[in-house]
Amino acid sequence: MIDPDARISQDAKIADGVTVGAGTIIGPNVEIEEGTWIGPHVVINGPTKIGKENKIYQFSSIGEDPQDKKFHGESESRLEIGDRNTIREFCTLNRGTEDGGGVTRIGNGNWIMAYVHIAHDCFIGNETIFANNSSLAGHVEIGDFAILGGYTLIHQFCRVGMHTITRFSTGTSKDIPPYMIAAWDPAQPKGLNKEGLKRRDFSKETIETLRQAYKTIYKKKLTVVEACAQLEGMAEECPEVGHMLDFIRSSERGIIR
Numbered sequence: 001m002i003d004p005d006a007r008i009s010q011d012a013k014i015a016d017g018v019t020v021g022a023g024t025i026i027g028p029n030v031e032i033e034e035g036t037w038i039g040p041h042v043v044i045n046g047p048t049k050i051g052k053e054n055k056i057y058q059f060s061s062i063g064e065d066p067q068d069k070k071f072h073g074e075s076e077s078r079l080e081i082g083d084r085n086t087i088r089e090f091c092t093l094n095r096g097t098e099d100g101g102g103v104t105r106i107g108n109g110n111w112i113m114a115y116v117h118i119a120h121d122c123f124i125g126n127e128t129i130f131a132n133n134s135s136l137a138g139h140v141e142i143g144d145f146a147i148l149g150g151y152t153l154i155h156q157f158c159r160v161g162m163h164t165i166t167r168f169s170t171g172t173s174k175d176i177p178p179y180m181i182a183a184w185d186p187a188q189p190k191g192l193n194k195e196g197l198k199r200r201d202f203s204k205e206t207i208e209t210l211r212q213a214y215k216t217i218y219k220k221k222l223t224v225v226e227a228c229a230q231l232e233g234m235a236e237e238c239p240e241v242g243h244m245l246d247f248i249r250s251s252e253r254g255i256i257r
Contacts, residue, residue: 003040012046021058030063033083047078048095051108054081060091066120068097068138076102082126088114096121100139107144125162143178145200153185161247163200165193175251177217178244179210187256189218202240209238217248224248224255 003022008014011028018032021040026032029046035053038044042056048063056062063079065071077095080103087093091112096103100121107126117135118124125144134152136142142154143162153171154160161178171185179197181190192214197207213234217227228245235242248255 027063045095048081049078050081051083051085053083054085054087056087057089057091057114059089060087060093062087062091062093063095064092066094066097066138068120070099071097071120074098074102077120078102079104079106081106082108084108085110085112087112088116090114091116091118093118094120097138119156131168145196147196155253158253159247159251161244163193163196165196172256174253174257175247175255177247177255179240180214182256189214189256206238206240209234210240210244213238213241213244218257224257 001018002020005022006020006024008026009028012026013031015032015034017034019037021038023041024038025043027045030044030048032050033052036050037055039056039058041058042060044062045064076098079093079095085106094104097120104120104122106124109127110124112130113132115133116130119136119138121139122136123141125142127145128142129147131148131150133150134148136154137156139157140154141159143160145163146160147165149166149168149170151169152166155173158172159175161176163179164176165181167183169185170183170187172187176182176187179193181193183190192211194207213231216230228248231241231245235245
């Protein structure tokens with residue numbers, strides 16, 4: 001399962017059933033669990049842990065040093081990738097830094113298309129989609145089931161909520177709350193992600209309540225504080241609105257408006 005032209009450090013831990021293509025280089029302090037497929041000409045440096053049944057395509061750079069001038073080779077710098085992720089050609093996934101807790105973490109079942117960059121100290125949830133050339137600066141958080149359109153750019157320390165979708169070439173330096181559509185640069189709210197919620201089997205009642213919550217935040221000309229106060233009653237009846245409310249109140253950069 002390992003091509004004879006691959007170069008693998010004696011200190012790497014490669015489980016049975018892992019496929020490694022020709023010309024791939026795997027350095028020390030790399031752990032790869034069973035069922036993962038590594039294509040040709042991939043470079044993986046550590047400390048990096050890659051879970052089960054991932055597919056990593058050619059010319060990707062996985063677990064390289066953070067692109068952060070404050071990084072000086074600290075030992076507490078690692079990348080953790082979960083299970084069943086697809087990482088397409090020319091992706092760059094960097095390890096964490098001491099300032100960010102030392103880890104870049106990617107969950108399970110994510111679909112990461114070609115030329116995506118995920119910088120140091122990012123936290124990626126589960127079942128997300130990153131379209132081609134979308135890029136995350138350092139310390140970004142992406143919620144479960146979020147979809148980033150092609151060429152989406154997320155500023156450092158920003159968060160994108162779960163079940164959110166961005167359109168082509170969206171850019172943001174603020175947080176994007178859950179369940180929304182965002183577009184343009186700087187990003188602006190473009191409605192509730194109703195189609196995405198339907199595909200994830202949200203009930204009609206929940207979608208309607210989230211629509212009312214969206215209107216409260218964005219259509220009633222309220223301040224964020226005023227809108228949050230009005231959402232409290234909805235949150236008691238709808239946990240999803242509660243999640244939206246918690247996200248907004250915990251925002252340090254502010255939300256798109």
